[in-house]
Amino acid sequence: MNLFTKSSWIAGILCLIISLPMFAQEHLTYTLEPHLEAKKPYLKVSFSAKTNEQGILNLHYNDSFWGQRRLFDCLQNITTKPAAQKVDRQRDKDNIQIVGKPNTSYEITYHIVQDMGGPIEHKHCYRPIIQPTYLHSFGHRLFLLPLGALSNKEARLFTIRWRNIPRDFVVHNSFGGAPNQTLRLKEEELFSSIFVAGDFKRYIFTIKGNQVHFVVRGKWEKFNADQVAELLKKVIRNQRDFWKDHRDSLYTVTLMEIHTPMGSSVGGTNLHRSFATYCSKNKYTTFDLIKYLYNHELMHNWVGKKIINADEERQYWFSEGFTDYYTYKLMLKGGLIDLETYLKMVNQRILKPHYTSKIKNAPNDSLTYKNYWGNYAYQKLPYYRGSLYALLLDTQIKQKTKQRKSLDNLMFDLLKACTGKKSRRLDHQLFKKYLKRYLGKKSLKTFEQLIEKGQLIDFKDKLWKEIAVTTKEGYPQFTLADQTVAAALKQKLIK
Ligand SMILES: [Zn+2]
Structure with a gap:
C-alpha cells in the first residue's frame, strides 16, 4: 500500500527544499593545516559557511571557558573568501560576526596561536599550545562554529581534514587517529575533546576488542613512556573488568611533559572518551604518582561520569x-x-x-x-x-x-x-x-x-583482626597485627 498521498509528497519535497540550505550549513568540514615552522607557529583552520538573508553569519568562540579568560587572544588573522564587508570580533558575546552578501557561502580562514610564552608549564595546558614541533589543545579552543550548527540534543555530521602534515607527524584526537575523519558528534563532545599533533608517540592496544590509544611526548627522569603505556593497559583492563563494563569502544589518553620550576606537578582533564594528562619531568614526579593519577582519574569514567552526583x-x-x-x-x-x-x-x-x-x-x-x-x-x-x-x-x-x-x-x-x-x-x-x-x-x-x-x-575493633590500629602522633595508623597474617589480610582487603 502506498502511504504517500500527492499532497504529502509535495509537502515532503517542500520540506526538502526548505531544509537544504540548513543541511548544507550543518555538515561542516574543517581543514587543519599546521604551520609550525613559522617564526610564530600557528595552526591554520578553514571551513565554509553561509550568511543568512540579512547577510550575517555568527560564529561562536568562547572567550572565557573552563576557567580560562581572553581566549580570543589565541584566535588571529580571520579572513574570508570572497572578502566580507566586515569581520567583527565580539569578545564579550563570544561571537565573531561576518557581515557580507545575503545567502552567500564564505570560506573562512583563521589562525590558532599560542598566546603565552616561556617553557610549557601546567598553566599552558588549558590553552592552545602551538610549538615548533607539536600542538596540543582542547576541541573548543580550535573551532569557530556557526551558531547552532552543532547541537547537544542530536549528533550531527562533522568532517576534519588535516593537510600538509610532515611525515612522521602524529595527528590524534578524542575521536581517533585518522588524518581525515567524518564524525557524527554533539557539540559537547567536540568541546570536551583533545587534539594533539606533532612529534608524539602513539601506542595502540586492544582490550577485549576495544582500542585504547596512548599518545605521548616527553622524557621523564623517573620513568619512561613504555612503562606508562604498560601501566595504562593494566589500569584500564583492571577497571573495566571490575565494573564488567567494556562498553567504551574507543579511548584515548594523552600525556605531555611539562616544566615545573619547583616541586612536582601532575594533572589531568577528563574529557569525552579521553583523558588528557600532563606531568613534570623532574625527579619529584615518581612513578607512584603516575600510578595514583591514572588509577584515580580513570575510575571517574564510572564514579562521576556514569554514576553522576545529584548535587x-x-x-x-x-x-x-x-x-x-x-x-x-x-x-x-x-x-x-x-x-x-x-x-x-x-x-x-x-x-x-x-x-x-x-x-x-x-x-x-x-x-x-x-x-x-x-x-x-x-x-x-x-x-x-x-x-x-x-x-x-x-x-x-x-x-x-x-x-x-x-x-x-x-x-x-x-x-x-x-x-x-x-x-x-x-x-x-x-x-x-x-x-x-x-x-x-x-x-x-x-x-x-x-x-x-x-x-x-x-576504627577500634571495626576492621579485620589482622589490622592493628594504634594512635600515634595524633592520628590512627594501620599496621599488620603480625607478619604471618599478611597473605590472609590481603585476600580480605581485595575481596
Ligand atoms: Zn577525582
Whole structure:
C-alpha cells in the first residue's frame, strides 16, 4: 500500500527544499593545516559557511571557558573568501560576526596561536599550545562554529581534514587517529575533546576488542613512556573488568611533559572518551604518582561520569572519596602495589592529613562550591572522609555476609540504577536505599553521623583482626597485627 498521498509528497519535497540550505550549513568540514615552522607557529583552520538573508553569519568562540579568560587572544588573522564587508570580533558575546552578501557561502580562514610564552608549564595546558614541533589543545579552543550548527540534543555530521602534515607527524584526537575523519558528534563532545599533533608517540592496544590509544611526548627522569603505556593497559583492563563494563569502544589518553620550576606537578582533564594528562619531568614526579593519577582519574569514567552526583559538592564524599578508596583497592588487587605500600599510603595520604585537619569535623553541608574551590582543606576533606567510610562499609558488608558480598556489589547496584532507563542521579536517598539492603536500618544512622554530620570513625575493633590500629602522633595508623597474617589480610582487603 502506498502511504504517500500527492499532497504529502509535495509537502515532503517542500520540506526538502526548505531544509537544504540548513543541511548544507550543518555538515561542516574543517581543514587543519599546521604551520609550525613559522617564526610564530600557528595552526591554520578553514571551513565554509553561509550568511543568512540579512547577510550575517555568527560564529561562536568562547572567550572565557573552563576557567580560562581572553581566549580570543589565541584566535588571529580571520579572513574570508570572497572578502566580507566586515569581520567583527565580539569578545564579550563570544561571537565573531561576518557581515557580507545575503545567502552567500564564505570560506573562512583563521589562525590558532599560542598566546603565552616561556617553557610549557601546567598553566599552558588549558590553552592552545602551538610549538615548533607539536600542538596540543582542547576541541573548543580550535573551532569557530556557526551558531547552532552543532547541537547537544542530536549528533550531527562533522568532517576534519588535516593537510600538509610532515611525515612522521602524529595527528590524534578524542575521536581517533585518522588524518581525515567524518564524525557524527554533539557539540559537547567536540568541546570536551583533545587534539594533539606533532612529534608524539602513539601506542595502540586492544582490550577485549576495544582500542585504547596512548599518545605521548616527553622524557621523564623517573620513568619512561613504555612503562606508562604498560601501566595504562593494566589500569584500564583492571577497571573495566571490575565494573564488567567494556562498553567504551574507543579511548584515548594523552600525556605531555611539562616544566615545573619547583616541586612536582601532575594533572589531568577528563574529557569525552579521553583523558588528557600532563606531568613534570623532574625527579619529584615518581612513578607512584603516575600510578595514583591514572588509577584515580580513570575510575571517574564510572564514579562521576556514569554514576553522576545529584548535587555536585554535596556528594563529593562519594565521587571523590569512594573513587579514592577504589584507587587503592584496585591497585592492591591488580598487583600495582603490595600490602605494605597499601597500608603506608592509607596511613600517610588519608589518615594522617584527615585526623590532623582543622576541619575534620565540618558537616557535609558546609562543603559548598565556594568553600570547595576556595580552600584546600575543604577540597581534600571529601577524599579522606569518603574513602575511610568506604573502607568501613566494605569491611562491614564482607563481615556480615561471610565475604560473599562486598561494597563492590553496592557499587554495581548504583551503576545499574544510575545508567538504567530512569538514569537516576546519586543523592543520599538513593545511596541509603541500597546501603540499607546490605547493612540494615542501623547503617542509615551511621551514615548520617559519619558523612552528613562529619563525625570521625573510631576504627577500634571495626576492621579485620589482622589490622592493628594504634594512635600515634595524633592520628590512627594501620599496621599488620603480625607478619604471618599478611597473605590472609590481603585476600580480605581485595575481596
Ligand atoms: Zn577525582
